[in-house]
Amino acid sequence: MHTTPHPLDIATQLDELDEGLYRGHLSTAYANMVGPFGGTIAAVMLKAALQHPQHLGEPVSLTVNFAGPIADAEFQIQARIARTNRSTQHWIIELSQQGEIAVTATALLAVRRPGWSSAELPFPEVPAAEQVAVADLGRLTPWVSNYQLRLIEGPLTFKPEDASEQSQSRLWIRDQPARPLDFVALTSLSDAFFPRIFVRRQQPCPAGTVSMTLYYHADSETLTRVGTQEVLGCARAQQFRNGFFDQNAELWSADGELLITSSQLVYYKA
Amino acid sequence: MHTTPHPLDIATQLDELDEGLYRGHLSTAYANMVGPFGGTIAAVMLKAALQHPQHLGEPVSLTVNFAGPIADAEFQIQARIARTNRSTQHWIIELSQQGEIAVTATALLAVRRPGWSSAELPFPEVPAAEQVAVADLGRLTPWVSNYQLRLIEGPLTFKPEDASEQSQSRLWIRDQPARPLDFVALTSLSDAFFPRIFVRRQQPCPAGTVSMTLYYHADSETLTRVGTQEVLGCARAQQFRNGFFDQNAELWSADGELLITSSQLVYYKA
Numbered sequence: 272m273h274t275t276p277h278p279l280d281i282a283t284q285l286d287e288l289d290e291g292l293y294r295g296h297l298s299t300a301y302a303n304m305v306g307p308f309g310g311t312i313a314a315v316m317l318k319a320a321l322q323h324p325q326h327l328g329e330p331v332s333l334t335v336n337f338a339g340p341i342a343d344a345e346f347q348i349q350a351r352i353a354r355t356n357r358s359t360q361h362w363i364i365e366l367s368q369q370g371e372i373a374v375t376a377t378a379l380l381a382v383r384r385p386g387w388s389s390a391e392l393p394f395p396e397v398p399a400a401e402q403v404a405v406a407d408l409g410r411l412t413p414w415v416s417n418y419q420l421r422l423i424e425g426p427l428t429f430k431p432e433d434a435s436e437q438s439q440s441r442l443w444i445r446d447q448p449a450r451p452l453d454f455v456a457l458t459s460l461s462d463a464f465f466p467r468i469f470v471r472r473q474q475p476c477p478a479g480t481v482s483m484t485l486y487y488h489a490d491s492e493t494l495t496r497v498g499t500q501e502v503l504g505c506a507r508a509q510q511f512r513n514g515f516f517d518q519n520a521e522l523w524s525a526d527g528e529l530l531i532t533s534s535q536l537v538y539y540k541a
Numbered sequence: 542m543h544t545t546p547h548p549l550d551i552a553t554q555l556d557e558l559d560e561g562l563y564r565g566h567l568s569t570a571y572a573n574m575v576g577p578f579g580g581t582i583a584a585v586m587l588k589a590a591l592q593h594p595q596h597l598g599e600p601v602s603l604t605v606n607f608a609g610p611i612a613d614a615e616f617q618i619q620a621r622i623a624r625t626n627r628s629t630q631h632w633i634i635e636l637s638q639q640g641e642i643a644v645t646a647t648a649l650l651a652v653r654r655p656g657w658s659s660a661e662l663p664f665p666e667v668p669a670a671e672q673v674a675v676a677d678l679g680r681l682t683p684w685v686s687n688y689q690l691r692l693i694e695g696p697l698t699f700k701p702e703d704a705s706e707q708s709q710s711r712l713w714i715r716d717q718p719a720r721p722l723d724f725v726a727l728t729s730l731s732d733a734f735f736p737r738i739f740v741r742r743q744q745p746c747p748a749g750t751v752s753m754t755l756y757y758h759a760d761s762e763t764l765t766r767v768g769t770q771e772v773l774g775c776a777r778a779q780q781f782r783n784g785f786f787d788q789n790a791e792l793w794s795a796d797g798e799l800l801i802t803s804s805q806l807v808y809y810k811a
Contacts (some may be wrong), residue, residue: 331751333808334754336647341611353608353635353645356609372623378643381785386743386810386811390782391707391779392779471659482649486785509661510662511661512758513654515653515758517802528657528712529780
């Protein structure tokens, strides 16, 4: 049986050149207005650690810094183990093009032990995914076509009358075509929120994530349970100030499990 | 005139050994229950970049990963510029003891340009600092004695009857003795929240930050305006799950400016 690989698996494919050294290539399917969609770049940084034969456990945190422009061409990723403890492992990961660093990342993997657990943030009251219309936003920028979005709150229309005093968005989202959820897909999904400054002002302006931090609350068994179901994404900014704003976001399973929390710092010019 | 250096300046003193290579030493004044207070370690990682003759601009983001135990001894910090752009600069910083990496960090510095700004998160309604009693918590762990804390919400008593269904703390805080606020002090202050699991359960258990990310919304002029005044700290967890919980926090000036937002991932055993 022949099956076509999912666009996300093509975009995040890494060929091992040496131990911890990989070659990848940008995928036009996940192109953004300028350069690539940051979500797939974050995903491929994490994948470089997970694909390493000496990796230990599952992701618990990842920080990705977008240090410079990324050309539509081949790139190299160097993934280095900074420290391995009994049940945790720290990574330093760098993406380069033609010898110049374009992305840096640090990651923490861990073997989790069952213990006292508690969900403190409540699952938001939202309509079920099938009650929300699928948004047609593919014209905005190419990568969006790889996601099915159902917008509940915080639209992006670029109409001045939709400008808002607050930037919260809530939406149901899944890969398009559907793809079982794993850490690579979850990482990419975590960046699938439009810049909060667009939601506030409903005007286009230069904007791009400069740093993104993800905390993985879900383990692989939880992700397997979610499978190809929609996840709920919620995002909001706290402060816009002289060229940088922050964004806090969460992704939830449809049955109310908090899968991942994230924060971003985003550059803008307005 | 002879003045004694502030304990924070002693704890974060770095001697340059070579370009980007520094030697520091743990300070017993900022000792924690096990190892050092993470706040001063985060501060000294940032300082390694700020002290570098080629640094550009002011901090806008910092991620610090606590990768292994830190002994009460000398340490080395290697700060490397990953990339310098026109107005931003990315750093990779590593702290080692006896050749083994104990802390990794990435930092982004930037020259900010004035532009459209907006505070979206509202300043909390709290009593003024002088209306809140100074808490006597110095017996808990040595580093606390370097801060003056006025607890508004979310006490730490280790009495079972104070266990809570939510982990939010609010407090006024400043260096003790008073010290004018700068990026080094602000970084250290950002970690001065007790582990949220203590607030929830009011039981001691092993707990330690494994990764911390700070977004600096304030510039140096704003910090100079704050000077030696108290800042308001607010922190809460969103999810505790099988050995790791997250924490989101903010520090505000008394006149309502959001100085810094942070997120942490904390290991615990319970």
